Amino acid sequence: MSxxxxxxxxxxxxxxxxxxxxxxxxxxxQTVLDVVTYVQRRVDASLSxxxxxxxxxxxxxxxxxxxxxRWTCRTHVSKVAKDGLLEIAPLRNLPVIKDLxxxxxxxxxxxxxxxxxxxxxxxxxxxxxxxxxxxxxxxNVDAAIECIGCGVCYSSxxxxxxxxxxxxxxxxxxxxxxxxDVRDVAQKERLQAVAGDAGCQAxxxxxxxxxxxxxxxxxxxxxxxxxxxxxxxxxxxxx
Amino acid sequence: MRSIKVQVILxxxxxxSALVLALCVxxxxxxxxxxxxxxLTAAHIVSRLxxxxxxxxxxxxxxxxxxxxxxxxxxxxxxxxxxQGRIIDGLLGTIALALVVGGFRALFALQGLA
Amino acid sequence: MKNDFRSxxxxxxxxxxxxxxxxxxxxxxxxxxxxxxxxxLQGEIKLQGFLRWTEQPxxxxxxxxxxxxxxxxxSGGVRLLxxxxxxxxxxxxxxxxxxxxVSVAMGLMFLLSVF
Numbered sequence: 001m002s003x004x005x006x007x008x009x010x011x012x013x014x015x016x017x018x019x020x021x022x023x024x025x026x027x028x029x030q031t032v033l034d035v036v037t038y039v040q041r042r043v044d045a046s047l048s049x050x051x052x053x054x055x056x057x058x059x060x061x062x063x064x065x066x067x068x069x070r071w072t073c074r075t076h077v078s079k080v081a082k083d084g085l086l087e088i089a090p091l092r093n094l095p096v097i098k099d100l101x102x103x104x105x106x107x108x109x110x111x112x113x114x115x116x117x118x119x120x121x122x123x124x125x126x127x128x129x130x131x132x133x134x135x136x137x138x139x140n141v142d143a144a145i146e147c148i149g150c151g152v153c154y155s156s157x158x159x160x161x162x163x164x165x166x167x168x169x170x171x172x173x174x175x176x177x178x179x180x181d182v183r184d185v186a187q188k189e190r191l192q193a194v195a196g197d198a199g200c201q202a203x204x205x206x207x208x209x210x211x212x213x214x215x216x217x218x219x220x221x222x223x224x225x226x227x228x229x230x231x232x233x234x235x236x237x238x239x
Numbered sequence: 240m241r242s243i244k245v246q247v248i249l250x251x252x253x254x255x256s257a258l259v260l261a262l263c264v265x266x267x268x269x270x271x272x273x274x275x276x277x278x279l280t281a282a283h284i285v286s287r288l289x290x291x292x293x294x295x296x297x298x299x300x301x302x303x304x305x306x307x308x309x310x311x312x313x314x315x316x317x318x319x320x321x322x323q324g325r326i327i328d329g330l331l332g333t334i335a336l337a338l339v340v341g342g343f344r345a346l347f348a349l350q351g352l353a
Numbered sequence: 354m355k356n357d358f359r360s361x362x363x364x365x366x367x368x369x370x371x372x373x374x375x376x377x378x379x380x381x382x383x384x385x386x387x388x389x390x391x392x393x394l395q396g397e398i399k400l401q402g403f404l405r406w407t408e409q410p411x412x413x414x415x416x417x418x419x420x421x422x423x424x425x426x427x428s429g430g431v432r433l434l435x436x437x438x439x440x441x442x443x444x445x446x447x448x449x450x451x452x453x454x455v456s457v458a459m460g461l462m463f464l465l466s467v468f
Contacts (some may be wrong), residue, residue: 064360221441231247239243264427309376341384341387348390
């Protein structure tokens with residue numbers, strides 16, 4: 001049976017760690033998550049990592065594999081292990097708690113900062129809102145609503161690493177779905193929240209986020225939409 | 240840190256000047272390629288300028304658009320390399336002014352040749 | 354932890370790098386350009402003398418490079434304006450290829466005309 005050499009990042013902080021090598025038996029249809037699980041169960045029980053569903057639904061197992069952020073449960077070793085070598089590190093642009101586990105607080109804080117929460121004004125006593133599924137706004141929402149907050153786009157974004165205040169692709173994409181929600185009444189506040197050098201204006205259309213999103217969402221498209229909406233608001237004096 | 244309003248205005252001005260420059264650069268490149276075919280001489284440049292006052296209008300617009308576009312672009316680059324603040328903004332404003340002065344000086348110089 | 358080049362190694366990112374580098378290079382070139390044209394202030398002979406200096410082959414090569422950088426920055430910029438202001442298109446990678454093609458074409462046209 002052939003073997004895989006796996007290099008896994010171990011440590012308590014980003015500046016205080018190193019890669020350690022492990023030998024793992026190579027199996028058919030193995031995923032990177034299988035490999036990490038094997039190491040923790042059979043080789044070194046002190047390895048910390050996150051996972052939940054194992055089937056590509058929850059996004060918890062996101063890590064940096066050979067330098068690229070992805071879901072490890074949906075990454076076949078055969079697709080990424082060139083010459084039998086695999087390098088596994090925690091998600092980037094986030095503080096490291098331990099080994100492959102990152103602190104995602106700032107990711108979700110930025111979600112809130114971008115006003116990524118729905119705000120309506122109807123109560124249960126009003127009739128249902130009528131939103132046509134083939135309307136342009138609803139189609140815009142559909143294209144971005146499936147985000148599960150896995151952090152892969154945030155981890156991949158270069159602007160996030162250059163600009164600590166930048167809200168990032170996930171938060172902005174969520175804001176875009178709400179900007180297109182005809183029931184939402186906090187539009188002015190939301191556009192104020194996503195505008196500026198820490199907001200949608202900072203996106204340079206690298207399109208890395210879209211390239212990496214495991215759900216096929218294009219945050220770049222949503223952010224471009226936000227740029228237009230913000231400019232319109234600015235011209236109308238609403239900013 | 241400028242206000243959100245100013246940040247968006249700077250961004251918008253950059254995009255608007257970009258649109259103007261896209262057209263100016265297209266004309267400029269076409270003119271260059273045409274002009275160098277028979278060897279570039281001062282006489283050629285000057286006579287073309289004097290052919291029509293539209294050229295003066297064109298190059299004036301070109302200079303103004305550059306003076307807006309380049310400094311705002313550089314501001315973003317420099318900010319991502321870690322430098323921002325009032326001093327940087329002041330420096331870039333000076334660069335914008337220098338581009339206006341330099342550009343109109345060049346245009347004036349060429350206009351002045353009969 | 355920060356990303357390394359492996360994460361950014363894709364066409365749209367290279368386009369960004371080209372756009373940024375060409376923008377900075379052109380900004381540095383502009384003062385030179387204005388100064389050179391300003392030579393005309395000292396008369397047509399002074400300007401003509403400068404233009405004769407530009408007849409040297411290495412200058413023509415440098416000028417070709419500048420034309421390519423300008424065309425690349427412009428076509429890349431038009432691509433960005435389209436991505437930001439027009440409805441999102443799924444064929445944005447084709448747009449990238451088109452922009453690159455235009456810059457190379459302009460560079461070639463200049464090269465053929467200047468020699």
